[in-house]
Amino acid sequence: MRKALxxxxxxxCACLARASTVPVDENLVALFADLHVTxxxxxxxxxxxxxxxxxxxxxxxxxxxNVLFYGDLAFNHGATNDYRLLKELVKPLEDAGLRWSACLGxxxxxxxxxxxxxxxxxxxxxxxxxxxxxxKTPHADFILLDSCLEGPVHGRLDEAQRAxxxxxxxxxxxxxxxGAHHSLSETGVAGLLASNAVCAAYIHGHQHTWKQxxxxxxETLCLPSTxxxxxxxxxxxxxxxxxxxxxxxxxxxxxxxxxxxxxEAKPExxxxxxxxxxxxxxxxxTHQKK
Ligand SMILES: [Fe+2]
Numbered sequence: 656m657r658k659a660l661x662x663x664x665x666x667x668c669a670c671l672a673r674a675s676t677v678p679v680d681e682n683l684v685a686l687f688a689d690l691h692v693t694x695x696x697x698x699x700x701x702x703x704x705x706x707x708x709x710x711x712x713x714x715x716x717x718x719x720x721n722v723l724f725y726g727d728l729a730f731n732h733g734a735t736n737d738y739r740l741l742k743e744l745v746k747p748l749e750d751a752g753l754r755w756s757a758c759l760g761x762x763x764x765x766x767x768x769x770x771x772x773x774x775x776x777x778x779x780x781x782x783x784x785x786x787x788x789x790x791k792t793p794h795a796d797f798i799l800l801d802s803c804l805e806g807p808v809h810g811r812l813d814e815a816q817r818a819x820x821x822x823x824x825x826x827x828x829x830x831x832x833x834g835a836h837h838s839l840s841e842t843g844v845a846g847l848l849a850s851n852a853v854c855a856a857y858i859h860g861h862q863h864t865w866k867q868x869x870x871x872x873x874e875t876l877c878l879p880s881t882x883x884x885x886x887x888x889x890x891x892x893x894x895x896x897x898x899x900x901x902x903x904x905x906x907x908x909x910x911x912x913x914x915x916x917x918x919e920a921k922p923e924x925x926x927x928x929x930x931x932x933x934x935x936x937x938x939x940x941t942h943q944k945k
Contacts, residue, residue: 679752681793683719685712686890686901688836688860689880691762692740693730700913701730704882705744708889711904713751719891721790722748723797725860725878726760726836733764733805738771756788758799760836760861761808782819789823794894795855795940798823800835802842810837810861812844820844824851830940832899834858838877845871855899856938865890865903867936876901876936884910886931898939905932 687708691701712722722745729737748755757775759768765786769776781787785801800820802810812820812835824831824847832855835842839857848854849872856874863885866877879886888905907913908927914920 677751678717679720680717681720682894683715683717684790684792684797684892684894685715685719685722686725686858686878686892687722687881688725688878689727689760689863689883689885690724690741691727691730691880691883692737692744693734694736694740695730698730701882702740702744704880704887704907705741707906708881709744709747711889712753712891713747715891718751718753720754721792721797722753722755723790723799723834724755724757725799725834725858726758726803727762727860727883728757728759728768729763731762733762733767735767735770738768742771754790756790756797756799757786758788758834758836759786759801759803761803761806761810763803764805765803782813782816785813785816787816787819792894794896795830795832795899796827797832797834797858800833800842802835802837810835810841812842817844817847821847824848824853827851827853829853830855832856832858836860838862839870839873839875845873848873852941855940865905865931865934874938879903879905884912886927888932896940898937901936901938903931903934903936905934 690705692705693701728741745755787801788799790797800816802812831853833848838859839845858876860878862877863880864877865879865886868875878890879888886905887907891902893900905928908924
C-alpha cells in the first residue's frame with residue numbers, strides 16, 4: 656500500500672514537472688464564447704464542452720498566455736451557482752498560470768458574476784457600472800466591452816462606454832481588436848471603428864457560429880460556442896507584427912442540443928464540422944505604431 660502511494664506521488668510530481676515546463680506564449684490568445692455553464696443534471700453538455708476546451712488549451716505547446724470569454728458565461732439568467740461552476744471549470748487555466756478575461760452577455764448578471772469574481776470589478780472600473788477590460792499583448796490589444804442589458808436578448812453600449820472607447824482608440828499605440836458579446840450592429844460602433852485605423856477587427860459571440868463579415872467597413876468575426884449549441888469549439892489567435900491568424904478548432908455541431916447517441920447525430924452536423932475545423936481567418940496590421 657505504502658509503495659503504491661509512493662509511486663502515485665512520484666507520478667503526480669512528474670506530471671507537475673512536465674506541466675511547469677510547457678512554455679506560455681504572449682502572442683497566442685484563445686477565444687471562447689457562449690459558455691452557458693450550468694449544474695443542471697439535464698444539461699451536461701455545456702460544462703463538458705467548456706471543460707474540453709480548457710483541456711485543449713492546456714494541451715497546446717506552447718500555451719496561450721490569455722484566454723478571453725466573449726459572454727454568456729451563465730446558462731440562462733446569470734445564476735450565482737453558474738458562476739460558481741465557472742470558477743471550478745476555469746481553475747485548471749489559473750493553476751497552469753494562464754490568464755482569463757471575460758465580457759458579459761445577455762444571459763449574464765453583473766451582481767451575481769461579481770459576487771463570485773469580486774476582483775473582476777476593476778479598481779477603479781474603466782467605465783462606471785460596466786465591466787470593460789483591456790487585454791494587452793505584445794503586438795495588439797483586445798478590448799472587451801459590456802453590451803449586457805440584464806434582461807433583453809439584444810445588447811447595446813451606453814454613452815459612457817462609447818466615449819471611453821473613442822478616447823481609448825485615439826490614444827492606442829498598436830492595433831486593437833474591439834469586441835463584445837453582441838454583434839456590431841447591436842453595439843452600434845461601426846462608424847467609430849471604421850474611422851479608427853488602429854481598430855484591426857471586431858470580435859463577438861451570441862450567434863454561436865464561426866462566421867466572418869465585413870460590416871460598414873469593419874472586419875468582424877463571430878465565435879463558436881464552447882458547448883451550448885451551434886458550432887462547438889474555440890479559436891486560437893497567433894499574433895505577430897504583421898497581423899493575426901485566427902484558427903478554428905471545432906469538434907462538434909448540434910442544435911438545439913447534442914444527439915442522445917452518436918447514431919442519432921444528423922449527417923449534416925458532422926459534415927459541417929469537417930468543413931469548418933481548421934479554418935483560418937487572417938487580419939493584416941496596416942496601422943503603424945505612433
Ligand atoms: Fe449564447
